[in-house]
Amino acid sequence: MPPEFDIIGWLEETYATEIRSLNDWLQVFERELDENLSNGIVGLKSVLAYQRPIRFEEVDFDDAEAAFRKALEERNRRRPCRNKGLLIPETVQDYVRHHTLSAANERGLFIQFHTGLLEGNRGILSNSNPELLENLFSKYSRVKFDLLHIGYPYWGVTAALAKTYPNVFIDMCWSHIISPVSARNALSDFLDAVPYNKIMGFGRDYAIVDAIYGHLKIARENIALVLEGKIRDRTLTVSQAITIAERLLHDNPKEVLLNNL
Incomplete structure (x- = not known):
C-alpha cells in the first residue's frame, strides 16, 4: 500500500x-x-493496479x-x-x-482484482492487464478470482483466462458505463467462449443510489440486446436466454461472491 x-x-x-x-x-x-x-x-479486494x-x-x-x-x-x-x-x-x-x-x-475466500481501465487520468493502463495475474490462478486453486471491469480493454484476455482456469470469473462491474457498445461486444464473446455460470453481468461501482439505478438500467438493456441477438441467430432459445439472464444478474454473483454467508 x-x-x-x-x-x-x-x-x-x-x-x-x-x-x-x-x-x-x-x-x-x-x-x-x-x-x-x-x-x-465475505472476501478480499485489491486495487494495487493504481x-x-x-x-x-x-x-x-x-x-x-x-x-x-x-x-x-x-x-x-x-x-x-x-x-x-x-x-x-x-x-x-x-x-x-x-x-x-x-x-x-x-x-476458501474470493478476491476481487481491479483490472483494466483506471479511474481518472494518467493511470498506467498496462499495470492492470489481467494477464499479469496468471501465475496466481493455479497456485491458489481454492481462491475464486473475480476480475473486475472485464479487464477493459483487455476483455479478450479476460475471456481466455476465465475459459482456462476454473477459479477465474468475469465481472462486468463498471463495464456498461465505460462503453455500452464494448460491453455488449464483450458479453457476446463471453457467452460464446466461457461457461455462462462464470460471468457476472452487473456490478454497481457507484456510491450514489440514482447512478446505481441508471447503471443497472443500461446493464439490463445491454444484456437483453445481446441475448436477443443470439435468439435471432438461433444460438439460443428464448428459454435458454431467460436462464442466462437470471444467472448473469442474480445466481452467479450470489454463488461466486456470497457462498460463504
Missing part, C-alpha cells in the same frame, strides 16, 4: 501490539482478517524480511511526522500478496 498514513501505528494501537518484523506484520494481518470475517466480510503492476512474484522470506526491516527503520527515522506512512518495497508487497492469497486459499 502507498504510505498515505501511519498504518503501522494504527495497527499497533488497534491490536495493542508492536510490529518490529515482517512476522509481526503477518500475524496482525491474520488477526485482522479473522476478526473481519467474524464481522461479516500504484503498481499486478504481477506478484514469489519472494524468499529472508529477502522480504530484510526489505521490511529497512522500511521500518526509515519509517522510525521519520516518526515525528505522524502522518508519514510506511513505504513498503515491491519485494515485500509481493511476499505479502502471496501470504494473503494463502490465507484466502485456506479459508
Whole structure:
C-alpha cells in the first residue's frame, strides 16, 4: 500500500501490539482478517493496479524480511511526522500478496482484482492487464478470482483466462458505463467462449443510489440486446436466454461472491 498514513501505528494501537518484523506484520494481518470475517466480510479486494503492476512474484522470506526491516527503520527515522506512512518495497508487497492469497486459499475466500481501465487520468493502463495475474490462478486453486471491469480493454484476455482456469470469473462491474457498445461486444464473446455460470453481468461501482439505478438500467438493456441477438441467430432459445439472464444478474454473483454467508 502507498504510505498515505501511519498504518503501522494504527495497527499497533488497534491490536495493542508492536510490529518490529515482517512476522509481526503477518500475524496482525491474520488477526485482522479473522476478526473481519467474524464481522461479516465475505472476501478480499485489491486495487494495487493504481500504484503498481499486478504481477506478484514469489519472494524468499529472508529477502522480504530484510526489505521490511529497512522500511521500518526509515519509517522510525521519520516518526515525528505522524502522518508519514510506511513505504513498503515491491519485494515485500509481493511476499505479502502471496501470504494473503494463502490465507484466502485456506479459508476458501474470493478476491476481487481491479483490472483494466483506471479511474481518472494518467493511470498506467498496462499495470492492470489481467494477464499479469496468471501465475496466481493455479497456485491458489481454492481462491475464486473475480476480475473486475472485464479487464477493459483487455476483455479478450479476460475471456481466455476465465475459459482456462476454473477459479477465474468475469465481472462486468463498471463495464456498461465505460462503453455500452464494448460491453455488449464483450458479453457476446463471453457467452460464446466461457461457461455462462462464470460471468457476472452487473456490478454497481457507484456510491450514489440514482447512478446505481441508471447503471443497472443500461446493464439490463445491454444484456437483453445481446441475448436477443443470439435468439435471432438461433444460438439460443428464448428459454435458454431467460436462464442466462437470471444467472448473469442474480445466481452467479450470489454463488461466486456470497457462498460463504
